[in-house]
Amino acid sequence: MPAFRVLIVESDAGELGELRQLIHNSEYTSSTGCVLPTSIHAVPSVDMAVGAYDEFHPNLVIFGPVAANNTVADEIRQLRQSGGVELVPILFVQDLTGEAPPPAPPTICDDILTKPYSPPLVQLKLASIRRFCEFSRSLMAQRDRLRRHHADFLQEQANAREIFGNLGNESCLDDTPAIRYHLSPRAVLNGDLLAATHTPDGKLVLMLGDFAGHGLAAAVGAVPLTSIFYSMMPRGFSMSRVLREINRKLYDILPRQMFCCLVMLELDPRRNHLRILNAGMPSPCLKRTNGELHMLESRHLPFGVLSSDQVDTSIVNVRVMPGDRLYLWSDGIHEARNSQGEHFGESRLINLLREDGDEGFQAFDQILVAVNAHAAEQHDDLSLVELDLTHASLRKSGCLAVDHGGSRKGGRVGDWSMQLHLSQQELRTTDPLPHLLGVLAQMPGAVRFQEDLAIALGELFRNALEHGVLELDSSIKATDDGFVRYYDLMAERRGQLTEGWVRISLSCREGEAGGELTLEVEDSGVGFPEVREHTGVYAGRGLNLLHTICDEVHYHPGSSRVEATIRWNGAAEQHSASESSGKAMQNPPLPV
Amino acid sequence: MVVSDRFESRVTSAVSEGGDTLVIRVAGNFDFNIHREFQRAYRNVMPPPRTFLVDLSETDHLDSAALGMLLLLRDYCVESGGEGAQPAVELMNANAHVSHILSVSNFDRIFSIR
Numbered sequence: 001m002p003a004f005r006v007l008i009v010e011s012d013a014g015e016l017g018e019l020r021q022l023i024h025n026s027e028y029t030s031s032t033g034c035v036l037p038t039s040i041h042a043v044p045s046v047d048m049a050v051g052a053y054d055e056f057h058p059n060l061v062i063f064g065p066v067a068a069n070n071t072v073a074d075e076i077r078q079l080r081q082s083g084g085v086e087l088v089p090i091l092f093v094q095d096l097t098g099e100a101p102p103p104a105p106p107t108i109c110d111d112i113l114t115k116p117y118s119p120p121l122v123q124l125k126l127a128s129i130r131r132f133c134e135f136s137r138s139l140m141a142q143r144d145r146l147r148r149h150h151a152d153f154l155q156e157q158a159n160a161r162e163i164f165g166n167l168g169n170e171s172c173l174d175d176t177p178a179i180r181y182h183l184s185p186r187a188v189l190n191g192d193l194l195a196a197t198h199t200p201d202g203k204l205v206l207m208l209g210d211f212a213g214h215g216l217a218a219a220v221g222a223v224p225l226t227s228i229f230y231s232m233m234p235r236g237f238s239m240s241r242v243l244r245e246i247n248r249k250l251y252d253i254l255p256r257q258m259f260c261c262l263v264m265l266e267l268d269p270r271r272n273h274l275r276i277l278n279a280g281m282p283s284p285c286l287k288r289t290n291g292e293l294h295m296l297e298s299r300h301l302p303f304g305v306l307s308s309d310q311v312d313t314s315i316v317n318v319r320v321m322p323g324d325r326l327y328l329w330s331d332g333i334h335e336a337r338n339s340q341g342e343h344f345g346e347s348r349l350i351n352l353l354r355e356d357g358d359e360g361f362q363a364f365d366q367i368l369v370a371v372n373a374h375a376a377e378q379h380d381d382l383s384l385v386e387l388d389l390t391h392a393s394l395r396k397s398g399c400l401a402v403d404h405g406g407s408r409k410g411g412r413v414g415d416w417s418m419q420l421h422l423s424q425q426e427l428r429t430t431d432p433l434p435h436l437l438g439v440l441a442q443m444p445g446a447v448r449f450q451e452d453l454a455i456a457l458g459e460l461f462r463n464a465l466e467h468g469v470l471e472l473d474s475s476i477k478a479t480d481d482g483f484v485r486y487y488d489l490m491a492e493r494r495g496q497l498t499e500g501w502v503r504i505s506l507s508c509r510e511g512e513a514g515g516e517l518t519l520e521v522e523d524s525g526v527g528f529p530e531v532r533e534h535t536g537v538y539a540g541r542g543l544n545l546l547h548t549i550c551d552e553v554h555y556h557p558g559s560s561r562v563e564a565t566i567r568w569n570g571a572a573e574q575h576s577a578s579e580s581s582g583k584a585m586q587n588p589p590l591p592v
Numbered sequence: 593m594v595v596s597d598r599f600e601s602r603v604t605s606a607v608s609e610g611g612d613t614l615v616i617r618v619a620g621n622f623d624f625n626i627h628r629e630f631q632r633a634y635r636n637v638m639p640p641p642r643t644f645l646v647d648l649s650e651t652d653h654l655d656s657a658a659l660g661m662l663l664l665l666r667d668y669c670v671e672s673g674g675e676g677a678q679p680a681v682e683l684m685n686a687n688a689h690v691s692h693i694l695s696v697s698n699f700d701r702i703f704s705i706r
Contacts, residue, residue, distance in 0.1 A: 212656030256667045257660030261697065280697040301698040305663065335655065343653070 003039040010064025011044040026123040046075040053082040059133045065095040076108045170230045178391030182384045191218035192383045200236045200454035207264040210330045236434040239266045240311045250304030259304040269394040272320040289323035317487040324389040332382035336375035413445040417507035424497045452549045460521040468525025469500035500524045514569045527560040605633040614641040619650035624657035649685035
């Protein structure tokens with residue numbers, strides 16, 4: 001504990017000596033029980049007192065009787081300023097021994113000592129000032145500690161923001177005009193999170209999540225969530241598999257009171273098929289060109305609440321119509337309050353969405369304006385996404401896929417073949433595509449086929465499973481209700497599957513003149529019907545898609561075997577081989 | 593999250609006449625700001641109640657932090673149940689707005705609501 005420092009301002013040596021003696025004799029025991037020493041520094045004038053301030057850092061300044069008489073208020077003010085924010089009491093000594101009544105002390109001093117001195121009174125005054133100083137010192141120490149903590153906290157937030165900013169680097173949110181989004185700068189620390197990427201077969205997957213809980217701790221959950229999303233989706237894992245993984249991970253790592261509300265959607269722009277799962281988020285709104293609004297309500301508990309999940313039965317299937325747009329938001333919008341404490345609420349939002357499209361009225365912008373106007377004095381605290389579901393840019397290749405410029409020349413793909421046989425148990429849950437694509441990703445030259453292969457394999461496998469093994473009839477999908485029923489039926493039959501199999505064979509031959517990759521898919525079903533015309537299994541988009549990608553597609557009535565072939569010419573451009581092998585390393589092993 | 597004292601909240605609790613139900617009433621906003629009070633209301637109640645009844649009749653709004661607090665209460669019941677019967681958590685008298693929040697989050701699947 002430092003000594004109590006007293007600065008005496010007095011030009012008269014006798015007066016100074018008397019004051020020194022008085023202060024020296026006064027004893028003080030601090031609140032913690034220590035007897036604390038006093039150190040005294042004396043100067044003859046105010047000017048010198050100002051000079052001594054910085055070095056001596058007095059806790060108390062006493063003006064002797066002579067100095068007190070010769071000092072004016074301005075000088076005291078100056079002295080106080082040199083003390084900074086810390087309050088240093090200033091005492092004046094008033095000499096009452098003379099004949100003439102002394103002038104009233106300037107109110108700018110804090111207290112007076114009167115002469116002749118009464119040692120007990122001086123002692124009392126000094127002790128009370130010291131107690132006051134101790135208190136003020138501890139306040140200052142607390143203030144400094146708080147300042148330090150606050151600075152640390154801001155630094156942590158800045159670091160967190162940077163990390164979360166980098167997590168979003170993999171997203172394709174900015175790659176297509178089909179997506180418009182607003183995420184508040186505070187989003188990270190509110191626990192809001194937006195991610196989007198493409199699957200290998202060109203579907204767009206997007207998720208908007210909101211971690212419950214408080215501050216940074218809630219935001220930390222975003223790390224595993226995005227890393228699962230960005231590592232599994234581009235490898236072709238199905239949405240339900242990824243969601244299950246997310247739930248499992250969050251349940252394992254989050255404290256009990258924390259969980260994550262999440263909307264995840266998968267848009268297949270080639271088949272105009274939207275699959276969406278809402279787990280505790282405000283209902284996304286599907287706006288059709290005829291003005292109809294469809295709210296996609298939450299059908300699942302937030303993730304991280306229960307160890308089990310019901311992902312498959314909670315996914316909603318929507319057939320996308322031209323011009324459909326989807327709006328997603330977090331509860332920051334509902335909960336935005338005005339000065340009366342009134343929420344912005346869902347109905348205001350719906351009204352704005354209803355007006356969208358009237359005379360260039362853009363709901364996206366209007367919602368942001370309206371919410372900010374409503375919650376005038378609150379922080380911007382909302383996340384909003386608009387997705388143009390049939391935007392032409394979505395039908396192009398995935399954002400992470402390499403642009404091959406239509407050329408299929410490149411590094412060597414090799415001579416090999418493999419076969420995968422899935423029986424009923426596997427067909428209930430397994431998703432073979434990521435594994436097949438994973439193997440292909442290891443072939444240096446195959447990377448340039450990845451999207452085509454993913455689409456063709458996906459198409460063939462789905463057809464084998466849905467029509468061959470599960471015996472679903474595509475014509476059910478003709479109506480909106482049927483569309484939904486079809487996928488419900490599929491989930492149901494798949495879950496109860498007791499017999500059936502699908503065999504997938506891939507073989508690749510390559511020589512000087514070129515190469516060909518053949519995909520064969522066969523299932524336990526009855527095979528293609530005799531009459532195909534335009535109602536047949538492959539009469540729809542699926543066949544067109546296969547024909548655009550593959551050079552040959554063969555299937556025969558009465559057989560379930562489909563054969564699709566992709567060909568390419570000789571590997572003349574040897575220089576591109578090294579480039580391709582670099583790209584083949586794009587997919588590191590799964591960290592989950 | 594804005595911490596504000598303009599929208600006042602209160603937590604009160606009382607053991608029902610039968611003695612085996614603890615009624616916890618949350619008035620105003622059920623949010624993070626009351627998490628200590630809410631926890632104090634149900635912890636270490638002697639004798640341990642068989643049912644924790646969260647009365648939401650005076651609750652104006654409930655946010656995700658409140659849902660988290662309810663999960664903690666649910667967990668507390670699992671832990672404190674030990675070998676004996678596990679206490680139950682029930683929610684009651686929620687207004688339309690609060691009910692909506694509970695159903696959006698599907699919490700009606702894990703809590704009985706009356």
